[in-house]
Amino acid sequence: MIKVYSEIGKLRSVLLHRPGNELENLAPKYLSDLLFDDIPYLEKAREEHDVFAQLLRDNGVKVNYITHLLSNTLKSNELKEQFLNEFLDLSDINNKYIREALKDYLLNMNISEMIDKLTSGIRTNELKLKKEVFSVKVRKSNMDIPFFLNPMPNLYFQRDPVAMIGKGATINRMRTPARRRESMFMEYVLKYNEDFKNTPLYYDKKLPYAIEGGDILIFNEKVLAVGISQRTDPEALEILAKKIFDEYDDTFETILGFLIPAKRAYMHLDTVFTQLDYDKFVVHPEMQEVIKIFGIQKKDHDEYTINEEKGTLKEILEKHLDVDKITLLKCGNGDEIAAAREQWNDGSNTLAIEPGTVITYDRNYITNKELKNAGIKVIEFPASELSRGRGGPRCMSMPLIRDDI
Numbered sequence: 001m002i003k004v005y006s007e008i009g010k011l012r013s014v015l016l017h018r019p020g021n022e023l024e025n026l027a028p029k030y031l032s033d034l035l036f037d038d039i040p041y042l043e044k045a046r047e048e049h050d051v052f053a054q055l056l057r058d059n060g061v062k063v064n065y066i067t068h069l070l071s072n073t074l075k076s077n078e079l080k081e082q083f084l085n086e087f088l089d090l091s092d093i094n095n096k097y098i099r100e101a102l103k104d105y106l107l108n109m110n111i112s113e114m115i116d117k118l119t120s121g122i123r124t125n126e127l128k129l130k131k132e133v134f135s136v137k138v139r140k141s142n143m144d145i146p147f148f149l150n151p152m153p154n155l156y157f158q159r160d161p162v163a164m165i166g167k168g169a170t171i172n173r174m175r176t177p178a179r180r181r182e183s184m185f186m187e188y189v190l191k192y193n194e195d196f197k198n199t200p201l202y203y204d205k206k207l208p209y210a211i212e213g214g215d216i217l218i219f220n221e222k223v224l225a226v227g228i229s230q231r232t233d234p235e236a237l238e239i240l241a242k243k244i245f246d247e248y249d250d251t252f253e254t255i256l257g258f259l260i261p262a263k264r265a266y267m268h269l270d271t272v273f274t275q276l277d278y279d280k281f282v283v284h285p286e287m288q289e290v291i292k293i294f295g296i297q298k299k300d301h302d303e304y305t306i307n308e309e310k311g312t313l314k315e316i317l318e319k320h321l322d323v324d325k326i327t328l329l330k331c332g333n334g335d336e337i338a339a340a341r342e343q344w345n346d347g348s349n350t351l352a353i354e355p356g357t358v359i360t361y362d363r364n365y366i367t368n369k370e371l372k373n374a375g376i377k378v379i380e381f382p383a384s385e386l387s388r389g390r391g392g393p394r395c396m397s398m399p400l401i402r403d404d405i
């Protein structure tokens with residue numbers, strides 16, 4: 001079951017990925033292609049991640065690991081092979097000999113080994129092909145990325161590839177090839193796992209427009225906010241609106257498109273803006289000046305109105321959340337350098353586990369102090385390694401069930 005009608009309702013069940021060998025397959029020459037700026041130290045990253053997961057459990061949240069859910073889903077050989085075929089298609093493995101060798105290799109593993117291999121990546125020197133392949137030979141001699149299957153280092157950012165909204169989910173088309181295959185993992189769980197099988201799907205990764213979960217915020221059961229950003233196209237919002245308003249008739253009536261600058265530091269809306277409590281948000285100070293907001297509002301069947309929202313960010317939030325006074329707390333306490341530094345390390349990427357209680361990285365101590373001064377309960381944990389992937393507690397988690405607020 002999926003039930004997520006807010007950003008702050010008591011969190012009951014969440015999706016995570018524990019970082020694995022995919023991080024050991026990062027190397028400087030192709031780091032930026034794989035959307036990393038630095039290489040986390042795996043052992044420490046795992047320790048930090050385990051602390052995060054334990055904090056969630058200690059607060060009554062069920063932690064589900066995506067790789068476990070997937071291996072419990074791909075039980076039949078038929079489904080396992082179907083998954084692998086699609087994975088190879090998305091990885092552009094079209095050469096017959098390479099495909100054959102990969103399939104032989106992977107289908108002979110048990111399902112958890114296979115999933116671990118797919119996430120870690122498979123190097124070109126790891127497999128013997130039956131026949132020498134010209135393209136492989138050429139590429140090996142001058143290869144930018146020495147893999148048949150690239151590693152999936154961004155998998156620990158479970159927020160992005162599939163997003164739970166209301167009673168349904170979007171299977172996202174990720175902006176770059178580096179992350180496209182990630183969406184398949186939860187997609188298969190939602191389609192074929194007994195516990196999730198009837199989940200309405202509000203977006204399909206085969207659609208031509210990109211949308212990523214870090215851009216999707218759920219204000220309440222009526223209003224969604226979606227960043228139009230480096231990672232999300234406005235066309236995707238139109239498709240989402242149609243699905244949610246008409247086809248599946250979920251409770252939402254308004255989708256607010258937040259236009260944010262298309263740059264790496266801001267990549268998703270949740271890197272500059274997250275909700276802490278009924279009436280409190282943390283924002284990157286620059287965002288208030290740069291943002292434009294367009295609303296899509298449900299009208300009659302198959303019809304909606306579009307308007308540019310007037311007023312400041314605070315006023316727009318007060319109107320749509322139906323709260324008298326919204327407080328916007330500033331990342332880095334508004335200091336230019338502290339704000340930029342702490343935002344870069346995901347100071348404004350908080351995960352609310354109930355209204356007024358959030359999980360954050362301890363390194364963003366200036367922002368954390370500001371939140372505490374405003375009466376927010378802040379649960380901090382160390383993340384020197386996890387933060388190198390440019391994502392925080394919200395990016396690393398995807399809520400499956402929250403209590404209503």
Ligand SMILES: NC(=[NH2+])NCCC[C@H](N)C(=O)O
Pocket residue numbers: 035036154157159160179213214215267268270271389390391392394395
């Ligand atoms: N929801 C988020 N802000 N996710 C952050 C993802 C970071 C990841 N390295 C990427 O570039 O895609």
